[in-house]
Amino acid sequence: ARVLTQFLVFLYCKCLWRGLKFVIRKVTGRCELQRICYNNKPGARRTLKIESSLKCSKNELLQSAVSVHPDAVEKTIDDIMALKKINPDTNPQLAISLQASLFQIVGYRNLVLEVEKLRMEPYDCENPKHEEMLMKLWKALRPESPLTGRISKQWCEIGFQGSDPKTDFRGMGLLGLHNLLYFAEHDKATALQVLHDSLQPKHSKMSKADWEKKKFDKAIGYSFAIVGINITDLAYSLLMSGALKTHLYNVAPEMPSLVHFQQTFCYLMQEFHRFWIEEDPCDIMEFNRVRTKFHKRILKQLKNPDMALCPHFTASDLHLVNL
Incomplete structure (x- = not known):
């Protein structure tokens, strides 16, 4: 009975969240990805939220976007813009922001594979x-x-x-x-x-x-x-x-x-x-x-989304510490 109650609460919260997202989009005229890109500065704050949004989406295209090949990133962005009915001519910055974040997401995935290969x-x-x-x-x-x-x-x-x-x-x-x-x-x-x-x-x-x-x-x-x-x-x-x-x-x-x-x-x-x-x-x-x-x-x-570990040596091109 307890498990069933928890499951029903989960379904209720999920439906409530989807309904809230629908209302917000109707009021603001922006989808979730637009709101993330416009309300968060470049870097981890934006990319982590975009990654979470894509992974939690019900749409297969959005779910698979986080694991596409780097060469397919630009086409994936075009497909997302078309799916969301967003005009790239009137929202040029959105495509640029999404592309930058998606490159980071798939790049991290590829880095995991490269590092694991060396370790093995x-x-x-x-x-x-x-x-x-x-x-x-x-x-x-x-x-x-x-x-x-x-x-x-x-x-x-x-x-x-x-x-x-x-x-x-x-x-x-x-x-x-x-x-x-x-x-x-x-x-x-x-x-x-x-x-x-x-x-x-x-x-x-x-x-x-x-x-x-x-x-x-x-x-x-x-x-x-x-x-x-x-x-x-x-x-x-x-x-x-x-x-x-x-x-x-x-x-x-x-x-x-x-x-x-x-x-x-x-x-x-x-x-x-x-x-x-x-x-x-x-x-x-x-x-x-x-x-x-x-x-x-x-x-x-x-855990601080603005944090960047920065090597203290001249060979590094990492200049960001507590952005």
Whole structure:
């Protein structure tokens, strides 16, 4: 009986909402999509509402609009305008606004697929391209220290767990390597500073000789590369859950791309490093606690539809912070 009551209430509210939308359209002369475009500024505020409106529509054309191929966006907009009986000549800005938002929506969908493909591709030491990326990462982070061999304890110097980094990429596949290399090459100064900080002793009273001998188990920070892969997982979860829509709809004028995702990773690496220092954990055993707290902070920020996470480095073209 309780379930039936809830179902009837749901149907009543749904019918009431549809009736209200009909009345509003008759009074204002505008459909829901028009009202969203005219009453909301470009970015997440507008695009999130358009996305929700399209997904909740009873019309098949509107429902499928969020998953069309990018090449079909313009035709889809024309079809929507025709369906809604909106004259594009007297409403030119509406078509432009809808097109911009739809590009963002389908772009986010495609980015999810691209990121997932990289995550699912395992690191292959027999693949020359994979090996080349790994060597570039070493050279970017340790330009003055040539590797003594492909299998070497030197990898621990940039935060891998053992002598062969390939084993550390298992969780995030090539996505972790792509992100680390992007950070090291496009925000090199910050990456080197974070790496340097991660290797510093927690207590400065330790002598230089003792520090050199114990620097990998007495660091204030963490294993740089391992944390980078972990933060890749955090960025991946934000993307897959849809939480990153707020940020990406605010910073990508058209379609969000892999570069936007990698720049977001750079921001998260830098901010996590600051957060780790603020939290001042006793040791690496507190990593999960600190990471969980950091994750919650980012999620809270992304609930603000005007929020844009902005990497603090010159290579970024993301200029929007709290629009």
